[in-house]
Amino acid sequence: MNNKRITVFRKEHFNAAHRLNNPAWSVERNKAVFGLCNNDNFHGHNYELIVQVSGEIDPETGYLIDLKILSDLIKEEVLNRFDHKNLNLDTQEFKHLNPTAENIAVVIYDLIRAKLDERYTLKIRLYETERNFVEYPTEW
Template identity: 65%
Template sequence: MGNRVAVYRKEHFNAAHRLHNPDWDDAQNFAVFGKCSLPNYHGHNYNMEVKVVGEPDPSTGYVIDMKVLSDIIHREVIDRFDHRNLNLDTAEFKHLNPTAENIVVVIYNLLRPHIDPTHELQVRLYETERNFVEFPA
């Protein structure tokens, strides 16, 4: 195995959501999700780190061109989710509860087809300064 290097790109987006299971009544939703289940939504300033691991290309010295990575993230994630209500404005969460866990998996799946398949990809999503998720774990 050669010289594998991890490169990271930080990005952020702002979005509203409501944690809610439509099969439950309001009382059960509140018992499970607390204030996050209130019907008028709430928002987060999401921060994310995208990690790509691979061997630098001998011609460029890059694992991935960071400008290209930024463009992919903007096109696939930021343009889709920034300043949106995830429950109402996005196809990805019409029928999927937009928990941090589900959001990070969706982001990974949006990015994966655009990253060299020989490279590892990992996404870390910060919902708050103290709460974050990572996929794959």
């Protein structure tokens, strides 16, 4: 079974509030670009997160990665940090970064990538709604 590449997926869920806003822009421009997502009092989403890890199967364990280890990593780096938080007000990551789905996915990728063994490739899929989702990184 050596050199067999495989991908595993871990699905998680978190709830968070945010406001899309560019402080360098006027109130009018923010409202025009971000619409309801620019609500002064914020709004929330029930985010669905899919963490995709790829690599070679370990011949000793038969695992790519122990899914309990991956689950714990996601809980520590993402859920504990973002679940039931106001991303704009309660997190360091979005103090000066607009918490769009795109930016949230990149931040989550960076947090997990920093703790994940480099032999694995990583991809993040983040659903903001059932119909709207982003993936990072993307192959061109």
